[in-house]
Amino acid sequence: MAGVFTALRLRRNNSSFSSSSSPSSLIHSSPNAYASSGVLFLLTLLSLSLAAFAFFLQWRGGLPDLRCPGPVLSSSEPQGILGRSRKLSFPYYRDWKIKFGSSDLLPKICITTSTSAGLDQTLPWIFYHKVMGITTFFMFVEGKAASPHVSNVLESIPGVTVIYRTKELEEQQANSRIWNETWIRDLLYKPCNYELFVKQTLNMEMAIVMAREAGMDWIFHLDTDELVHPAGSGPFSVQQLLSILPAEVDTIVFSNYESSVERDDIKEPFSEVSLFKKNRDHIEVEAYSKHYQETCHGTSTFFLTYANGKSAARIQDHLRPNGAHRWQNYMKSLTEVKFDEAVVLHYTYSKFSDLTSRHARCGCKPTKEDVKRCFFLEFDRDAFIIASTATEEEMRYWYNEHVVWKDEETKHKLLKGGIFTRIYSPMVIIKHLRESGVFSSVIAEAWANKNNNASRHGGFWETYSRKFGRLFGSHLTSGK
Structure with a gap:
C-alpha cells in the first residue's frame, strides 16, 4: 500500500x-x-x-481452511496433548516435504525398543525419528504400551512392528544363547533394573533377526525417552550421518546428553525441555573439573543416570547385543568409532511423575541395602527410596533440589562454561508435527479402522518363529 x-x-x-x-x-x-x-x-x-x-x-462454509487443510476430530475423540487432527503442514518450512516410511532411503535404519509408555510419548518419539530418516521400528511392548488403546494405534503406523510379551515369546527367549554368556552372567536372575537390562538384551537379539529379514542396514537400541540428535550433518539426518561412514566401520557410538529441566510441572518433555547437560566427552577437562561439584546439583554423580552413550550397529553375520548400550560380534572384534557432534538426548526424570511412579516399578524394600540388588545407579536407588517413603510434598522438594534447575545465574554460568547447552530442534520438529495434526490423525484413523481390519502383525509368530527357533537352537552351547 x-x-x-x-x-x-x-x-x-x-x-x-x-x-x-x-x-x-x-x-x-x-x-x-x-x-x-x-x-x-x-x-x-x-x-x-x-x-x-x-x-x-x-x-x-464454502471455503476450506487454507492454513492447515484436513479433517478435524470431533470433541468425543481422543486428542489431549497430542494436538489437533490436521494434515501434515509446516508453516515455517514451506518447501520441506517429508516421506514417512519411504523405502528409497539409504542406508535403511531401524530402531528396536522395549517400552511400556503410552501414546503421549511413543507417537512423538516415532515420528521425530521418521523425520530423521529412520523408517522401521521393532517395539517390544508391555504394560500401557500393550493395551489395545495404545497398541492398535502403534500397529497402524507404517514401518512399526509391535511384539507383545507373551508366553510364547518368553519360551523362545528361554532358549537364547545369552543365558550361557559370561559377559551377562552377573546380571541374571536379579530383580528390577537388572531384570529389565536382561529383557532388553534378549529383545535386541530378536530384533537383529527381524532387522536382517527386513533388509535393514543399521540398527539402534533406544528407549522411548531418548532422541537421536544428528548434529554435524548438513541435512540434519541420521540417514545422512550413517551414509558417510566407511564400509569397515561396524558400530558407531553417540554420546548422550542429559535433560536438565527448569520446572517441576513438565508435561511434554520433548516439547518443553531445551536445556541439556553435555557428556564429559564433549567438555573441556578444565571446565569439567572447575564446575564438577556445582553440576552434580546435590547428588553424588555428574549425570543422574547413565553416561556411556548409545550406539548403532551395521547389520552383519553373528551380530549380538552387548548389553543395552553396545553391540558385539560372536566371531570377530567390531570396528567402533564415535561421533564428535551427533548425540542421543536422554530425557531422564524430566517429569515429576517419573519420580512419584518409581516405587511401583519394583518390589524391593526401600532400604539402602536392599536397593543395591535392584538398581545399578545411585540416583535411581535414592529416587526409589524417596518415592516409596516420602509424602508428595517431600518428594516435590527433593525433586526440585536434585533435578530441577531454577537458578538463572547458575544456568548462565554453566552454559558459558560449556557444561550446559541449549538444543531446540526436537522442540521445533515435534511442535510442528503436533500442530499439523500428525499424532491425532494417526489415532483417529486407527480407531476408525480397528473394527475393519485384523492386526497387521497377527501373523508375527508364523513369520518369525521358525527363524528364531533356528537362531536359538544353534545358540544353546556356551559362548565366549
Whole structure:
C-alpha cells in the first residue's frame, strides 16, 4: 500500500506543478486526470466486491481452511496433548516435504525398543525419528504400551512392528544363547533394573533377526525417552550421518546428553525441555573439573543416570547385543568409532511423575541395602527410596533440589562454561508435527479402522518363529 500512496502523491504533485505553469497545460491534462480517477475507482470497487464475496463464502462454509487443510476430530475423540487432527503442514518450512516410511532411503535404519509408555510419548518419539530418516521400528511392548488403546494405534503406523510379551515369546527367549554368556552372567536372575537390562538384551537379539529379514542396514537400541540428535550433518539426518561412514566401520557410538529441566510441572518433555547437560566427552577437562561439584546439583554423580552413550550397529553375520548400550560380534572384534557432534538426548526424570511412579516399578524394600540388588545407579536407588517413603510434598522438594534447575545465574554460568547447552530442534520438529495434526490423525484413523481390519502383525509368530527357533537352537552351547 505504501507504493500505491507514493504513486498517488507523485501524481498529485506533478498535477499541481503543471497547473501552475499555464492555463493551457491545465486544460490539456484534465481528460487524463479524469481517466486515471475512473480506473482507480473501478479497481477499488472490484477489490471490495471480491473481498465481500470471499467473506460471504467463508461465512457460508464454502471455503476450506487454507492454513492447515484436513479433517478435524470431533470433541468425543481422543486428542489431549497430542494436538489437533490436521494434515501434515509446516508453516515455517514451506518447501520441506517429508516421506514417512519411504523405502528409497539409504542406508535403511531401524530402531528396536522395549517400552511400556503410552501414546503421549511413543507417537512423538516415532515420528521425530521418521523425520530423521529412520523408517522401521521393532517395539517390544508391555504394560500401557500393550493395551489395545495404545497398541492398535502403534500397529497402524507404517514401518512399526509391535511384539507383545507373551508366553510364547518368553519360551523362545528361554532358549537364547545369552543365558550361557559370561559377559551377562552377573546380571541374571536379579530383580528390577537388572531384570529389565536382561529383557532388553534378549529383545535386541530378536530384533537383529527381524532387522536382517527386513533388509535393514543399521540398527539402534533406544528407549522411548531418548532422541537421536544428528548434529554435524548438513541435512540434519541420521540417514545422512550413517551414509558417510566407511564400509569397515561396524558400530558407531553417540554420546548422550542429559535433560536438565527448569520446572517441576513438565508435561511434554520433548516439547518443553531445551536445556541439556553435555557428556564429559564433549567438555573441556578444565571446565569439567572447575564446575564438577556445582553440576552434580546435590547428588553424588555428574549425570543422574547413565553416561556411556548409545550406539548403532551395521547389520552383519553373528551380530549380538552387548548389553543395552553396545553391540558385539560372536566371531570377530567390531570396528567402533564415535561421533564428535551427533548425540542421543536422554530425557531422564524430566517429569515429576517419573519420580512419584518409581516405587511401583519394583518390589524391593526401600532400604539402602536392599536397593543395591535392584538398581545399578545411585540416583535411581535414592529416587526409589524417596518415592516409596516420602509424602508428595517431600518428594516435590527433593525433586526440585536434585533435578530441577531454577537458578538463572547458575544456568548462565554453566552454559558459558560449556557444561550446559541449549538444543531446540526436537522442540521445533515435534511442535510442528503436533500442530499439523500428525499424532491425532494417526489415532483417529486407527480407531476408525480397528473394527475393519485384523492386526497387521497377527501373523508375527508364523513369520518369525521358525527363524528364531533356528537362531536359538544353534545358540544353546556356551559362548565366549
